[in-house]
Amino acid sequence: MDWVRLNPAHREVLTKLMKTGIIRNTYIEKAPHQLHFAMGYLIADPGIFCTITLNNQTAYALNKYGGKELQRQFLPHFISDKPDEIWYGATFYTELQGGSDLGANPAVAHQGTGAAPKVQAWNSSGLWLISSKDKYFASNAGLANGTLVTARPEGNPPGNKGLALFFVPAFRENGSANYVIRRLEDKLGTRAVPSGEVEMKNSEAYLIGAAQQGIYIALEVLLLARLANSVAAMGIARKAMLEAFYYCHNRLAFGRRLFEHSLVKKDLLEIEVELQANLMLAFKAVEKFENIKNDTPPYSQEYHYARFLAHIAKNMTADASARITQQAMELYGGIGFLEDFPVARWHREALITPIWEGTSIIQALDLMEAIIKKNAHELFFREMNTLLQSIKKFADWNVLFEQYKTLQRMLNDLGSMAVESIQFYAKDLLNSLGEFAASLYLVDAGRNRLSTED
Numbered sequence: 372m373d374w375v376r377l378n379p380a381h382r383e384v385l386t387k388l389m390k391t392g393i394i395r396n397t398y399i400e401k402a403p404h405q406l407h408f409a410m411g412y413l414i415a416d417p418g419i420f421c422t423i424t425l426n427n428q429t430a431y432a433l434n435k436y437g438g439k440e441l442q443r444q445f446l447p448h449f450i451s452d453k454p455d456e457i458w459y460g461a462t463f464y465t466e467l468q469g470g471s472d473l474g475a476n477p478a479v480a481h482q483g484t485g486a487a488p489k490v491q492a493w494n495s496s497g498l499w500l501i502s503s504k505d506k507y508f509a510s511n512a513g514l515a516n517g518t519l520v521t522a523r524p525e526g527n528p529p530g531n532k533g534l535a536l537f538f539v540p541a542f543r544e545n546g547s548a549n550y551v552i553r554r555l556e557d558k559l560g561t562r563a564v565p566s567g568e569v570e571m572k573n574s575e576a577y578l579i580g581a582a583q584q585g586i587y588i589a590l591e592v593l594l595l596a597r598l599a600n601s602v603a604a605m606g607i608a609r610k611a612m613l614e615a616f617y618y619c620h621n622r623l624a625f626g627r628r629l630f631e632h633s634l635v636k637k638d639l640l641e642i643e644v645e646l647q648a649n650l651m652l653a654f655k656a657v658e659k660f661e662n663i664k665n666d667t668p669p670y671s672q673e674y675h676y677a678r679f680l681a682h683i684a685k686n687m688t689a690d691a692s693a694r695i696t697q698q699a700m701e702l703y704g705g706i707g708f709l710e711d712f713p714v715a716r717w718h719r720e721a722l723i724t725p726i727w728e729g730t731s732i733i734q735a736l737d738l739m740e741a742i743i744k745k746n747a748h749e750l751f752f753r754e755m756n757t758l759l760q761s762i763k764k765f766a767d768w769n770v771l772f773e774q775y776k777t778l779q780r781m782l783n784d785l786g787s788m789a790v791e792s793i794q795f796y797a798k799d800l801l802n803s804l805g806e807f808a809a810s811l812y813l814v815d816a817g818r819n820r821l822s823t824e825d
Contacts, residue, residue, distance in 0.1 A: 373552040375513030375565045385422060386454050388414065394427050395450045398434055404661045405654065408602045412650075415606025417720050418563020422459060424599040425511045428592045429460025432519055433538065435667075436580035436588050441538065445517060461515035462592060463506040463539070463569055470507075471733050473586070474531035478503035478522040480576060499524075499537060500573040505553075512552050512567030516541050520571075521589050524582055535585035536592075537576035550574045560719035587668040594678055597685040597728045598660055601653035604692035604724040605646065611699035611717040612642050618703055629702070638702060642695050648809040649684075649691040655812055656684035672750060679747035680808070682738040686731050687805035689724035696721040735797035738804075739785075743793075748782055755808070758815050765814055774807045 377385075389395070393410045396402040407427065414420045430449040433442055448458035469475035483498040501522045511518070517540045527533035543549045553568040580588045616639060619629040629635045659677035666674040696718035700707035707714045725731060741747040755775060762768060781800055785793055 412602040412606040421564040458516035461511035461518035480522040499576040503571040506569040535582040536579040601688040604688040608695040611696040615699035615702040648813040651812040652809040675745035675747040676750040682734040692721040735801040
């Protein structure tokens with residue numbers, strides 16, 4: 372039976388979240404993406420928010436790139452607030468063969484014959500059929516009513532540029548299952564969202580956008596996922612921090628509450644600063660995405676800057692979440708390692724955030740592409756320079772200014788480096804850019820806060 376049964380309480384939570392408008396607000400009320408991601412930050416549980424995020428990604432692709440009939444037939448389900456009409460989405464990109472190297476994935480698509488007139492009306496290209504032996508790590512498998520799938524139309528060139536993006540319903544027009552779920556994966560964390568291995572054999576599919584733009588649309592959807600990963604990572608960290616904070620206010624050790632010990636205070640303060648700085652970075656990346664949400668290929672430089680900042684935010688927030696949740700466990704002492712208390716689970720959940728939506732290596736390499744080919748760093752330095760000029764009264768301004776000049780030198784040196792050397796230092800540059808941007812955004816936010824209070 373290729374369907375996942377959820378605990379009724381789990382299903383009720385998802386339904387209630389959909390009824391709040393967490394997705395509907397963006398597409399019906401035209402609310403900015405900041406609202407959606409703020410709600411995601413508050414949810415924070417990746418097993419729950421992952422399902423919601425996959426809904427949002429599916430709705431995004433249908434809304435922006437789906438044909439009118441495809442939108443009419445399917446989009447309302449993904450933005451509905453009526454329990455009986457709500458559908459769940461997914462993105463089946465990854466395959467065992469290629470992983471993050473989408474261009475190496477062997478899934479193929481060919482145009483079907485004998486499609487019903489209603490189906491042919493959904494897209495000028497008509498019905499497509501997809502075959503794939505192993506769509507892997509397919510989150511929402513068995514829960515999704517429809518999914519976004521990457522596949523290569525027959526005759527298309529190899530590599531990324533030959534991929535197209537399709538919408539694949541869970542059931543065929545005749546009501547039978549459209550693909551097979553081979554098994555569900557047993558994971559360290561995020562157990563609330565089913566991830567599985569999916570086989571497709573002539574699965575009915577409908578083209579999203581132009582076939583030659585498939586990789587660009589797929590990566591644009593992935594950009595949305597990376598933003599969700601960033602805010603969710605910080606939400607997880609916040610939950611773990613709060614657990615530790617309240618525990619330290621109640622636990623007695625050596626005749627005093629833990630919170631009264633100087634080293635504990637220092638740990639909590641450092642956690643809070645790191646959390647605030649990275650949360651600021653995440654929502655700055657969301658803001659950049661909101662500004663370019665209507666861009667289509669070929670993209671503007673502003674779009675590439677939004678992508679540039681999303682790579683940085685995804686990497687920084689994921690690493691911070693893993694560190695903060697580990698520190699929260701340590702503040703609990705030995706019992707923090709026990710499943711009796713929530714911090715152990717939050718650490719397990721945090722560990723997926725550096726891996727989902729591209730590891731730090733993928734973020735670093737994609738960042739280099741945005742710098743070298745798209746000059747996305749030019750807008751970054753322009754914005755950072757403006758912020759630096761506005762905070763000259765900050766006590767440690769010189770420290771930030773020296774970092775700014777160092778980063779400029781590092782980027783200027785890229786032009787004279789061999790490809791292998793650029794890749795070797797790419798992660799160092801990714802981290803340096805992230806630490807600088809997060810620090811500057813945090814200082815600027817503090818300045819604005821003080822100005823408002825004055």
